[in-house]
Amino acid sequence: MSQSDADENVTRDRLGTDTGVVGRSLSLPYIVFAVVVLYAWYFARLRYALNAEFPLATLQALADGTAYKPFQFRALVPWIAGWVSSMGLCDLKTAYMAIEGVSVVWLFYALRYLLRDYASGWAREGLPFLGLYALPWNYILPRDIPIIVPSDIVAVALFTLGLALLRERRWVWFYPVFLIGTLNRETMIFLLIIFVLVEWQRMAKRQLAVHAGIMIILWGGVKVLMNALYGGNPGETIEIYHVGSQVTHLSTNLEMLVSPARLLVILSSFGFLWVPVLFFYRRIPDRFARRALWVVPLYVIMIILIGNMNEVRVWGEMLALVVLGLLAGFSSTGVDQSA
Numbered sequence: 001m002s003q004s005d006a007d008e009n010v011t012r013d014r015l016g017t018d019t020g021v022v023g024r025s026l027s028l029p030y031i032v033f034a035v036v037v038l039y040a041w042y043f044a045r046l047r048y049a050l051n052a053e054f055p056l057a058t059l060q061a062l063a064d065g066t067a068y069k070p071f072q073f074r075a076l077v078p079w080i081a082g083w084v085s086s087m088g089l090c091d092l093k094t095a096y097m098a099i100e101g102v103s104v105v106w107l108f109y110a111l112r113y114l115l116r117d118y119a120s121g122w123a124r125e126g127l128p129f130l131g132l133y134a135l136p137w138n139y140i141l142p143r144d145i146p147i148i149v150p151s152d153i154v155a156v157a158l159f160t161l162g163l164a165l166l167r168e169r170r171w172v173w174f175y176p177v178f179l180i181g182t183l184n185r186e187t188m189i190f191l192l193i194i195f196v197l198v199e200w201q202r203m204a205k206r207q208l209a210v211h212a213g214i215m216i217i218l219w220g221g222v223k224v225l226m227n228a229l230y231g232g233n234p235g236e237t238i239e240i241y242h243v244g245s246q247v248t249h250l251s252t253n254l255e256m257l258v259s260p261a262r263l264l265v266i267l268s269s270f271g272f273l274w275v276p277v278l279f280f281y282r283r284i285p286d287r288f289a290r291r292a293l294w295v296v297p298l299y300v301i302m303i304i305l306i307g308n309m310n311e312v313r314v315w316g317e318m319l320a321l322v323v324l325g326l327l328a329g330f331s332s333t334g335v336d337q338s339a
Contacts, residue, residue, distance in 0.1 A: 032125050033105075039132055040104035044097045047140055047148065054147040056235065056243060059096055062150065068235030068243070073226040074151035076184035081150065096150050107131060107157040114164035114320060118327045130323050131160075134270040138312045138319075142265050145311040152313050155185040160320035162191050166198075167288050171211070178215060182222040187317050189219050190295050197291045239306050253309045262310045269315045270322050277325040289328035293321055 053059055057071035063082035065072065072078075081095040090098070111128035119127050139152065158181035165174040181188040192215040199208050227237075241248055256262040277293070284290045296318055307314045 028122070028125060036105050036108045036132070037101075040101040040108075043104055043132075043135060043140075044101040047100070048093065048097050050140060051146045051148045054149065057149070059092055059148070059150065063092055065230060066233065069230065069233050069237050070186070070235065070239065071149065072230045072233050072235075073223075073237070074149075074155075074185050075226060075229070076180065077150040077154055096148075099150070100153050103153040103157045104132070104135070107153065107160055110157055110161040110164060111320065111323060114160060114167070114324060115327055127323075127327060130273065130326070131319055134273055134319055134322070137268055137271040138316055142268065142310070142312050144262070144265055145308060147311075147313075149313065151185045152316055155181070155187060156316040156319055158184060159188060159191070159317040162188065163194070163292070163320050163324075166191055166195055175214065175218065179218050179222070182219050185317075186219075186223070189215075190299060190317065192216065192219070193298060194292045194295050197294050198288050202287075249306055249308065250304060253304045253307075256309050265310045265312060269312045270319060273326055274322045277322055277329065280329045281325070284325060284328045286328040289321075289324050293325050296321060 054071070057067035059078075059081070061067040062072060062078035063085070065075075065078075067078075077096065077099055080099060081092060084090065084095040084098075085092040089095070108128050108131065111131045112124065115127050116124060135153075158177060162174060162177045162181055165177060178188055178191060181191075192212060195215070196208070196212060199211075203211075235243065239249065242252070256266065281290070281293065284293075299315075299318055303309055303314055
């Protein structure tokens with residue numbers, strides 16, 4: 001065999017080996033996508049099979065615009081599901097389930113985008129699965145108040161994507177996400193609080209005021225629109241009292257905090273992923289993650305005043321912060337460590 005033939009064979013062998021490596025590497029995202037889609041389909045079907053519709057805000061009533069406030073104010077998903085059903089593409093419940101499945105996939109990739117500075121390679125593909133691990137603990141396993149609220153998973157996905165865009169100051173994309181997310185649930189306002197906490201003393205005050213003002217206008221505009229459309233519906237915009245009673249959420253929640261069984265349900269949120277974040281918070285070097293986590297106590301106070309603490313689906317928007325804090329505590333690569 002001539003030297004040129006030998007060199008050609010060596011080159012062919014190298015190309016074959018490299019192509020195989022590249023092929024395996026390129027196949028990973030497709031495998032991950034397939035797994036996530038299967039998980040999303042199973043999760044959506046399981047949640048809608050095991051959980052009941054809330055009598056004051058059934059799937060049909062939400063689509064018709066006749067549900068109780070504040071559930072009817074969370075209009076994005078009912079609008080989409082109602083339109084899909086009216087087009088004859090599928091029945092109403094299937095439309096809601098499809099939106100939920102798509103939102104689970106969306107959540108996974110929003111987490112991947114948010115966490116991309118904390119890992120690479122296989123870890124980058126695997127870490128967002130922590131979010132999927134946490135979902136059943138808040139939306140399927142607890143049986144105290146097993147109801148379906150269609151805005152839930154969409155809210156988690158939009159909040160996560162908004163958080164990632166906020167971290168990178170990608171305003172052109174952030175504001176549409178913030179607006180759409182507010183049409184889905186009012187809790188998007190906590191992104192404004194995170195923005196102020198993170199950017200205070202780092203962004204020029206005038207610039208900070210402009211961005212905060214835009215968020216307030218968008219959020220307030222959606223609230224005005226919802227009140228114009230559904231202000232005459234029964235129910236209260238802010239539920240200090242339980243529906244149809246004089247018992248406050250605050251008094252009920254304080255009772256729950258001294259009930260071991262109910263307290264355990266509350267503590268099980270996110271599959272207990274929040275526990276290491278609490279204990280290792282001081283080890284988090286990333287300014288954004290560290291300061292963004294300050295919003296969690298404010299969120300807890302809100303739930304104590306106007307929500308049911310053991311209805312752990314209400315904690316969903318904090319999922320991205322819990323996972324971010326968990327990973328930031330174990331990584332200092334490619335993150336801002338300034339105070």
